[in-house]
Amino acid sequence: MILGGRMDNEEIIRQSQAACEALSAEDDGLKREVLTHAGNRWSLGIVHTLGVAGRLRHAEIARRMRGVSQRMLTRSLRQLERDGLVTRQDYNEVPPRVDYELSELGRGLLARMIPLWMWVAENADGFRDARILYDSDISSDTK
Amino acid sequence: MILGGRMDNEEIIRQSQAACEALSAEDDGLKREVLTHAGNRWSLGIVHTLGVAGRLRHAEIARRMRGVSQRMLTRSLRQLERDGLVTRQDYNEVPPRVDYELSELGRGLLARMIPLWMWVAENADGFRDARILYDSDISSDTK
DNA sequence: CAGTATCCTTGCGGATACTG
DNA sequence: CAGTATCCGCAAGGATACTG
Numbered sequence: 022m023i024l025g026g027r028m029d030n031e032e033i034i035r036q037s038q039a040a041c042e043a044l045s046a047e048d049d050g051l052k053r054e055v056l057t058h059a060g061n062r063w064s065l066g067i068v069h070t071l072g073v074a075g076r077l078r079h080a081e082i083a084r085r086m087r088g089v090s091q092r093m094l095t096r097s098l099r100q101l102e103r104d105g106l107v108t109r110q111d112y113n114e115v116p117p118r119v120d121y122e123l124s125e126l127g128r129g130l131l132a133r134m135i136p137l138w139m140w141v142a143e144n145a146d147g148f149r150d151a152r153i154l155y156d157s158d159i160s161s162d163t164k
Numbered sequence: 165m166i167l168g169g170r171m172d173n174e175e176i177i178r179q180s181q182a183a184c185e186a187l188s189a190e191d192d193g194l195k196r197e198v199l200t201h202a203g204n205r206w207s208l209g210i211v212h213t214l215g216v217a218g219r220l221r222h223a224e225i226a227r228r229m230r231g232v233s234q235r236m237l238t239r240s241l242r243q244l245e246r247d248g249l250v251t252r253q254d255y256n257e258v259p260p261r262v263d264y265e266l267s268e269l270g271r272g273l274l275a276r277m278i279p280l281w282m283w284v285a286e287n288a289d290g291f292r293d294a295r296i297l298y299d300s301d302i303s304s305d306t307k
Numbered sequence: 308c309a310g311t312a313t314c315c316t317t318g319c320g321g322a323t324a325c326t327g
Numbered sequence: 328c329a330g331t332a333t334c335c336g337c338a339a340g341g342a343t344a345c346t347g
Contacts, residue, residue, distance in 0.1 A: 033275045037215050040278050043285035051291060052208065055284050060203035062196065062340070072180050079309055090341055095310060105290055115347075117309045126290060132176045133283045135183050137276045141198055142186035147248055147269060148194060205320070222329055233321055238330060258327075260329045 058104055059130065063089055063097045068106060068123065072131040076122040106130055201247055202273065206232055206240045211249060211266065215274040219265040249273055 028036075044051060059065055063086070070085050071077060077085075083094055098121060101107035106127035112118045123131065141148070187194060202208055206229070213228050214220060220228075226237055241264060244250035249270035255261045266274065284291070 028275055030271060033271055033278075034216055036278050037212060037274055037281075040281040040285060041212065041216075043282065044288065049209075051284060051288060052281065053205065055280075055291065056199070056203045056208065060199045062200075065195065065199065066192075069180060069184065073177055073184075090343095091310070092312095092342090093340060096340085111309095115308090117347085119309065126287065128173060128176055129283060129287070131180055132171055133280045135176075135179050136279055137198075138180075138183040138195065139186065140272060140276045141194055142183060142191070144269060144272070145187065145191055145194055148198065234330070235322090235332095236320060239320085254329095258328090260327085262329065 058100060059106075061097065061100070063093055064101055065134065067094075067097055067101060068127055068131055068134075071107065071121060071123045072128065076120050078118065078120045082121065101127070201243060202249075204240065204243070206236055207244055208277065210237075210240055210244060211270055211274055211277075214250065214264060214266045215271065219263050221261065221263045225264065244270070 041049075059068070066086055067082060070082055074081070074085070079094070079098075082098075083089055083091070086094070089097075098107060098109065102109050104126075106124055108122050108124050110120055110122075112120075184192075202211070209229055210225060213225055217224070217228070222237070222241075225241075226232055226234070229237070232240075241250060241252065245252050245264075247269075249267055251265050251267050253263055253265070255263075
């Protein structure tokens, strides 16, 4: 299994601890929160799209993202705006014209996600294999 | 807004594109999948706990994670096992004794999350501010 | 064009009780 | 101890129709 820039385990653990001490105990929930915001179905895709394309109109984003419903696109964009990751500009024209762009914070997030995506790409096959077993879920509830 | 090791935008975009070209178009869903697996309520916490503590028994993990139900802990561990991030060893003793450990892949993931957590810690206040507005959700459905 | 307003399905995740 | 087996509420997210 290819692991790009190899770190030794001690180093990983040390850094991980450092990162988690920087977050106070109370802030542990912050991680979860970041991931329930950034991690909803579309947000990270939007961040990436805006990162690559720069400033885009609503419809442009929709076009580049295949499969988003209007509802979810708006919802996600508003979330991202509230989280301060995206800025929204409404020109108050008619017909409407609104466009979106990554904020500084959003660009920061994108930058921090890069190592993760690189790694996902490297290990894509590993994940694909795992995916095969998905039907048999443990928690019955399978009425 | 503090952005730790500053990269310029062009660099971010270039790298981000590189990462996403490495992922084939079809693999775009992989990102989502990684995040819906790793991003469920407890998985990343478990990965972190195991990363720091090494090899742990079921009950040990539960103790360190305040708030997990037995059900969700088992469920999450099994997910992680299927995803190849965690290895499970059952000693087939009675009373039961099972322990869990990060796999190489799991350690890889942990390592890739570090920049993100560092960044979250740095920008914690920004997020906390954003959090205040949460009650007013856009998508009505608020019957 | 850029949204709202509804309706509806799915599945996560908590609580509780039970078992080998 | 390390799980299963159920029951349940709630929120995410899709489909569709409508509006300024």
